[in-house]
Amino acid sequence: xxxxxxxxxxxxxxxxxxxxxxxxxxxxxxxxxxxxxxxxxxxxxxxxxxxxxxxxxxxxxxxxxxxxxxxxxxxxxxxxxxxxxxxxxxxxxxxxxxxxxxxxxxxxxxxxx
Amino acid sequence: xxxxxxxxxxxxxxxxxxxxxxxxxxxxxxxxxxxxxxxxxxxxxxxxxxxxxxxxxxxxxxxxxxxxxxxxxxxxxxxxxxxxxxxxxxxxxxxxxxxxxxxxxxxxxxxxxxx
Numbered sequence: 001x002x003x004x005x006x007x008x009x010x011x012x013x014x015x016x017x018x019x020x021x022x023x024x025x026x027x028x029x030x031x032x033x034x035x036x037x038x039x040x041x042x043x044x045x046x047x048x049x050x051x052x053x054x055x056x057x058x059x060x061x062x063x064x065x066x067x068x069x070x071x072x073x074x075x076x077x078x079x080x081x082x083x084x085x086x087x088x089x090x091x092x093x094x095x096x097x098x099x100x101x102x103x104x105x106x107x108x109x110x111x112x113x
Numbered sequence: 114x115x116x117x118x119x120x121x122x123x124x125x126x127x128x129x130x131x132x133x134x135x136x137x138x139x140x141x142x143x144x145x146x147x148x149x150x151x152x153x154x155x156x157x158x159x160x161x162x163x164x165x166x167x168x169x170x171x172x173x174x175x176x177x178x179x180x181x182x183x184x185x186x187x188x189x190x191x192x193x194x195x196x197x198x199x200x201x202x203x204x205x206x207x208x209x210x211x212x213x214x215x216x217x218x219x220x221x222x223x224x225x226x227x228x
Contacts, residue, residue, distance in 0.1 A: 034217070036219075041204070043119070043219045043221040043222045044157075044206070044208075046216070046217075046219075049214075049215070049216070051214065051215050090156065090157070094217075097210055097212070097215040098210050100147045100162060100208075101147070103156045105156045106154075
């Protein structure tokens with residue numbers, strides 16, 4: 001069975017600084033990896049995904065993530081954080097396009113002005 | 114493209130009553146719908162998988178008689194919380210995979226409060 005670990009419950013970063021939200025995964029087979037962001041009482045907004053190809057994936061709102069197969073990681077990054085990036089971030093994995101996503105516990109990002 | 118509309122956004126109901134949550138795929142055919150539940154400040158937990166025209170598959174520990182899932186058409190899946198109790202209060206989200214580059218589309222979620 002697949003699983004996702006987000007080791008940090010909370011990440012605090014100053015506005016303008018780079019941010020990283022960590023994610024590691026465990027699957028049997030090739031992973032399909034996703035990052036989503038959630039604002040209070042809202043659904044999930046898609047940021048980016050890795051299916052195959054280049055390990056560095058660029059997504060919405062300036063976010064990017066790097067797939068590292070040897071470390072089974074898919075950390076989310078952004079070069080310069082904005083206060084509006086403050087939200088709850090979820091990493092998720094599946095093993096095929098029609099199987100349910102398995103989510104990490106989420107990481108709350110707080111960007112301080 | 115690939116939009117899932119979820120209604121209602123929030124609902125308050127009395128203990129013992131039933132509540133129906135609808136998820137409609139607006140511009141694609143959702144043969145599969147995943148239903149998740151999210152407790153405050155926690156992750157999304159898969160409750161069940163519904164497939165159009167067949168019975169839903171429930172995750173271990175989810176009461177299928179309490180959480181009735183119907184997927185009557187390729188554009189509509191519903192979750193009915195029967196005989197609701199305060200412990201059923203939660204945020205419920207549906208999600209459908211779509212064929213565009215292995216994507217998943219999520220509904221906007223339903224905040225259920227049982228009083």
